[in-house]
Amino acid sequence: DVKVTQSSRYLVKRTGEKVFLECVQDMDHENMFWYRQDPGLGLRLIYFSYDVKMKEKGDIPEGYSVSREKKERFSLILESASTNQTSMYLCASSSLTGDRGAYEQYFGPGTRLTVT
Amino acid sequence: GQNIDQPTEMTATEGAIVQINCTYQTSGFNGLFWYQQHAGEAPTFLSYNVLDGLEEKGRFSSFLSRSKGYSYLLLKELQMKDSASYLCAVRDSRGRGSTLGRLYFGRGTQLTVWP
Numbered sequence: 001d002v003k004v005t006q007s008s009r010y011l012v013k014r015t016g017e018k019v020f021l022e023c024v025q026d027m028d029h030e031n032m033f034w035y036r037q038d039p040g041l042g043l044r045l046i047y048f049s050y051d052v053k054m055k056e057k058g059d060i061p062e063g064y065s066v067s068r069e070k071k072e073r074f075s076l077i078l079e080s081a082s083t084n085q086t087s088m089y090l091c092a093s094s095s096l097t098g099d100r101g102a103y104e105q106y107f108g109p110g111t112r113l114t115v116t
Numbered sequence: 117g118q119n120i121d122q123p124t125e126m127t128a129t130e131g132a133i134v135q136i137n138c139t140y141q142t143s144g145f146n147g148l149f150w151y152q153q154h155a156g157e158a159p160t161f162l163s164y165n166v167l168d169g170l171e172e173k174g175r176f177s178s179f180l181s182r183s184k185g186y187s188y189l190l191l192k193e194l195q196m197k198d199s200a201s202y203l204c205a206v207r208d209s210r211g212r213g214s215t216l217g218r219l220y221f222g223r224g225t226q227l228t229v230w231p
Contacts (some may be wrong), residue, residue: 004158015188031217033218040223041223042203042221042222042223043159043203043221043226045218048218058218083228090158090159094217095217096217103147103207103217104161104164105161105217105219106128106157106161107160108158109157109158110157110158
């Protein structure tokens with residue numbers, strides 16, 4: 001069973017703080033993704049990674065950075081949190097192989113971040 | 117660019133059949149996914165279509181027409197537990213991340229099942 005875990009379910013931070021969101025997967029997946037999900041806007045991709053130390057910007061990378069030092073772990077960093085970064089953050093992973101090449105993404109439970 | 121469109125909300129009654137449509141416009145196409153997401157939970161994979169036609173999996177079926185840029189998710193014998201958001205996602209065959217399994221998601225359809 002694929003398992004993707006995230007460090008916190010709920011997090012409250014102050015404006016200007018540096019925030020770390022951690023994601024760990026246990027299926028040796030090559031690809032990992034960070035999304036944010038907001039009502040009416042759906043899932044938006046922030047960053048993704050296809051290998052250790054490799055990263056690619058998604059659609060909304062501004063204000064975020066990422067780190068992937070080990071294959072199983074992908075961290076999202078908010079350098080200076082702002083109120084407009086209050087959101088649900090979802091991590092996902094996928095393999096380069098899969099049933100019929102599906103490469104479906106497996107999601108973690110999410111972290112609801114509130115910035116005050 | 118990529119544009120994926122699905123209705124915002126739908127309602128149905130227990131035992132009924134509901135069809136959730138998804139239309140997409142992408143620069144390339146390499147598969148369409150449906151995910152289910154209950155409130156406060158992570159999305160979970162439901163189905164995958166890469167060829168035209170219907171894929172059936174128990175009470176759920178998914179259909180794809182590549183020439184029309186169209187898919188639907190069909191839910192039969194609806195149960196209260198089917199109340200959830202249903203996400204349509206497309207893997208583009210071109211562009212940055214296309215070979216890496218990147219998906220483009222629609223905004224989701226919130227389905228409410230009434231008793």
